[in-house]
Amino acid sequence: MLYREGMVEDAAPRISIGTIAMEAADPPALAGFWGALLHREAQVGDGAAFLPGNRPGEPGLLIQPLTGPRPERQISHPDLFVPDGSRTAEASRAVDLGATFRWEVLDEYPGVRWSTLADPEGNLFCIAEHEGH
DSSP: HHHHHHHTEEOOOSOOOOOOEEEEESSSHHHHHHHHHHOOOOOOETTTEEEEEEETTOOOOEEEESSOOSSSSOOOOEEEEEEETTTHHHHHHHHHHEEEEEEEEEEEEEEEEEEEEEESSOEEEEEEEEEEE
């Protein structure tokens, strides 16, 4: 949907998210965690790793070497969606793979629940379920 001069028009998207990039002290090792979590095969080279999307249009994940000290506060993080009723099991699987459980939000928004975790290098991510999906 495009918004132009108060009008809404249907149009093919011209821009989309192709890759999400993050930094890591050990990109190949962190790619092992993310590859196992997302069921993706990592492509490693030149100290970085790329995990392509599993389906057409699904963003890839690029893990690059740290370029400086890790900031105290992470200003963005990926939200991973899972089928309704599977969040707890997927969060447990993430912990088994090396993630650290941080907190849960179960009632902030009606029908939406998420678990916040940190990957093995401390990068936050959420595993979320939406009631009925």
